[in-house]
Amino acid sequence: MSLEKIISLTGRGVGVPGNDIDTDRIIPARFMKCVTFDGLGEYLFHDVRKNADGTDQPHPLNDPRFKGAAILLSGANFGCGSSREHAPQAIQKYGFKAVVAEGFAEIFFGNCVTLGIPCFEASRDDIGKIAAAVGKDPATAITVDVAKQEIRFAGQTVPAVVRASARDALMNGRWDAIGELIEGLPAVKSTATALPYLAA
Amino acid sequence: MTTPQSLFQKVWGAHAVRVLANGQTQLLIGTHLIHEVTSPQAFGMMRDLGLKVLMPHRTFATVDHIVPTDQLTEPYRDPLAQAMMDELRKNCAQFGITFFDRASGKQGIVHIVGPEQGITQPGTTIACGDSHTSTHGAFGAIAFGIGTTQIRDVLATQTMALGRLKVRRITVNGSLRPGVYAKDVILHIIRTLGVNGGTGYAYEYGGEVFDRMTMEERMTVCNMSIEGGARAGYVNPDETTFAYLKGRPYSPKGAAWDAAVTRWRATASDPDCHYDDVVMINAAEIAPTVTWGINPGQGVAITECIPDPAQAATGDEKSSIEEALAYMKLSPGAPIKGTRINVAFLGSCTNGRLSDFQEVARFLRGRHVAAGVKAIAVPGSQIVAAQAARLGLDKIFREAGFEWREAGCSMCLAMNPDKLIGDQLCASSSNRNFKGRQGSPTGRTLLMSPVMVAAAAVTGAVADAREVFAFTQAN
Numbered sequence A: 001m002s003l004e005k006i007i008s009l010t011g012r013g014v015g016v017p018g019n020d021i022d023t024d025r026i027i028p029a030r031f032m033k034c035v036t037f038d039g040l041g042e043y044l045f046h047d048v049r050k051n052a053d054g055t056d057q058p059h060p061l062n063d064p065r066f067k068g069a070a071i072l073l074s075g076a077n078f079g080c081g082s083s084r085e086h087a088p089q090a091i092q093k094y095g096f097k098a099v100v101a102e103g104f105a106e107i108f109f110g111n112c113v114t115l116g117i118p119c120f121e122a123s124r125d126d127i128g129k130i131a132a133a134v135g136k137d138p139a140t141a142i143t144v145d146v147a148k149q150e151i152r153f154a155g156q157t158v159p160a161v162v163r164a165s166a167r168d169a170l171m172n173g174r175w176d177a178i179g180e181l182i183e184g185l186p187a188v189k190s191t192a193t194a195l196p197y198l199a200a
Numbered sequence B: 001m002t003t004p005q006s007l008f009q010k011v012w013g014a015h016a017v018r019v020l021a022n023g024q025t026q027l028l029i030g031t032h033l034i035h036e037v038t039s040p041q042a043f044g045m046m047r048d049l050g051l052k053v054l055m056p057h058r059t060f061a062t063v064d065h066i067v068p069t070d071q072l073t074e075p076y077r078d079p080l081a082q083a084m085m086d087e088l089r090k091n092c093a094q095f096g097i098t099f100f101d102r103a104s105g106k107q108g109i110v111h112i113v114g115p116e117q118g119i120t121q122p123g124t125t126i127a128c129g130d131s132h133t134s135t136h137g138a139f140g141a142i143a144f145g146i147g148t149t150q151i152r153d154v155l156a157t158q159t160m161a162l163g164r165l166k167v168r169r170i171t172v173n174g175s176l177r178p179g180v181y182a183k184d185v186i187l188h189i190i191r192t193l194g195v196n197g198g199t200g201y202a203y204e205y206g207g208e209v210f211d212r213m214t215m216e217e218r219m220t221v222c223n224m225s226i227e228g229g230a231r232a233g234y235v236n237p238d239e240t241t242f243a244y245l246k247g248r249p250y251s252p253k254g255a256a257w258d259a260a261v262t263r264w265r266a267t268a269s270d271p272d273c274h275y276d277d278v279v280m281i282n283a284a285e286i287a288p289t290v291t292w293g294i295n296p297g298q299g300v301a302i303t304e305c306i307p308d309p310a311q312a313a314t315g316d317e318k319s320s321i322e323e324a325l326a327y328m329k330l331s332p333g334a335p336i337k338g339t340r341i342n343v344a345f346l347g348s349c350t351n352g353r354l355s356d357f358q359e360v361a362r363f364l365r366g367r368h369v370a371a372g373v374k375a376i377a378v379p380g381s382q383i384v385a386a387q388a389a390r391l392g393l394d395k396i397f398r399e400a401g402f403e404w405r406e407a408g409c410s411m412c413l414a415m416n417p418d419k420l421i422g423d424q425l426c427a428s429s430s431n432r433n434f435k436g437r438q439g440s441p442t443g444r445t446l447l448m449s450p451v452m453v454a455a456a457a458v459t460g461a462v463a464d465a466r467e468v469f470a471f472t473q474a475n
Helices: A086-094 A106-114 A124-136 A164-171 A178-183 A183-193 B007-015 B040-050 B079-095 B112-118 B129-137 B150-156 B182-193 B208-212 B215-228 B241-247 B257-268 B315-328 B355-364 B382-390 B393-399 B450-459
Strands: A008-011 A013-015 A071-073 A097-100 A119-123 A142-144 A149-155 A156-159 B016-019 B025-028 B031-034 B060-061 B096-098 B124-129 B143-144 B159-162 B166-173 B199-208 B232-235 B279-282 B290-291 B300-302 B343-348 B374-377 B425-428 B444-447
Touching: A008 B450, A013 A124, A071 A124, A071 B315, A086 A106, A106 A119, A106 A164, A106 B079, A106 B150, A124 A149, A142 B315, A178 A183, A178 B150, A178 B159, A183 B016, A183 B025, B007 B025, B007 B143, B007 B199, B007 B257, B007 B425, B025 B199, B031 B096, B031 B112, B031 B150, B040 B079, B040 B150, B060 B079, B079 B150, B112 B124, B112 B215, B112 B300, B112 B382, B124 B150, B129 B143, B129 B215, B129 B232, B129 B393, B143 B232, B150 B159, B182 B215, B182 B279, B182 B290, B182 B300, B199 B208, B199 B215, B215 B232, B215 B241, B215 B355, B241 B257, B343 B355, B343 B450, B355 B382, B355 B393, B355 B450, B382 B393
Parallel strands: A013 A071, A071 A097, A097 A119, B031 B060, B031 B124, B060 B096, B124 B143, B166 B199, B166 B279, B199 B232, B343 B374, B343 B425, B425 B444
Antiparallel strands: A008 A142, A142 A149, A149 A156, B016 B025, B025 B159, B290 B300, B290 B444
């Protein structure tokens, strides 16, 4: 399985501010009654973007100025809650290619990497600078750099961390582990044989 | 002389197949539990890649999230739910996986089925496409939630790529006061350490309070580890664990049982082993706890008041409280006690076990759900339902004005017909109170213990169960 090496990417940004934005908010559970991931992008942040009658609530993703953004900016503990992969799938299918936040919930982070979505941790102040630039000019080109661990925008550069194992996987095109895991099958069998509850 | 090790280190070490190129471990998953919501796409990927399930005999399925709790027969009214049921059946048949479906009498919430079948055992690794998989850690297993692509990995290779977790030891010594339950212990821990305090950690729970707990109580605590940010949480196996497991369908038998118990005892953390962090909690400080906000860490003791943003220590905390209060439509500084409720929900993988219903039933005799409150009691599995019926509990709940339902996830999370309507406020024994969690985009959830849910149900408002029901020192 040959995957793209993800070194850096450039796009416009949009901020969805707040801490502890959870997976139920990212993709409400009633939209997970599906046997594929197709069409999930439409329901991203649905219940905080839409009223019951289908009209729009005020929300950055409803703001036409930010349409087409590829980089999502947010706060601390982003993606907390469920292990549902539907959350990063909805984010990806909506059109985002990277997320920048103060921190990520662990299962969500891992699910994103598996889909080739780099997640960058940056300080609140630095994310604020990016958001300010985007607010001033939504067309601002933002480059998120996995290799250099920085974010470049509007003539500024701020540091941004991608956890080492994720960084390695993304840069080497091994972010979907299945190929490597299959290579390990002989060792899997011998490890299992040594465990009484699996040896049978 | 070998270095003392924690249970986590021992079990990780025994299941680590090899180190991958990026430094993560290829970890053997000894037991794989699946359900209808997160598995369909994984099986689809298996078909696309032309792969077979490596260890079908180590893979167990049930259906829980989408089942209507007021209907056993198919087709279900919701065609999407029926489609997911059909898909799981098809996948289990195609790939040779045991499916505890509703006709088997063994169906239920996956984190209730695994333990009651004796599938969940000490010293094992357990994965499932559901974050409350941490529940199984109560048996001294390393158990955690995974995403759909990882389900594919486990189906195909019985392994997944994972970074090693650190271990935080949480010791709770002393005695819980009457009316304080396992649910209050974990709500207190999350309140104290924060909803992301456990990120990167597995939580090892121990101390006098845990030593005394039953397996079902340990499961309640481990269940909500993920709400504290900890992907896994566990309790060291002991005689309580072995007594629970003895004679269960998938437990070892005969000589194999004795050998297993010897191994399981050795799995427990060694005295003087290294922990990355240690937290000590005094049981006497734990009160019946109720969440008032929009994450499980936003809780207060029943005797306390809803926070006032004006008193917040930081700007962050202030906006967080303001956002929560605006959504919950609660008043800053008001006592949490007396908050009127519309719905009472007893059930979920957190508190849907027999002992939860037994404990509530003790206090419900002669009492009745308040006028205007919709109360539902949902046994966590068909076996729990059958055991409850043999004890006459279903009759007690119905006579008290609760609807007694079929087993499933029900009102925890909005994927089946059990949902809040509008901005209804629900006293719930479940595990999450996020915006819209229980099915209405404006629905509001208050998390608490089952007995506290019952107290709210009979009074029509959040109440101190110790004032509503007769607790003796022996409780």
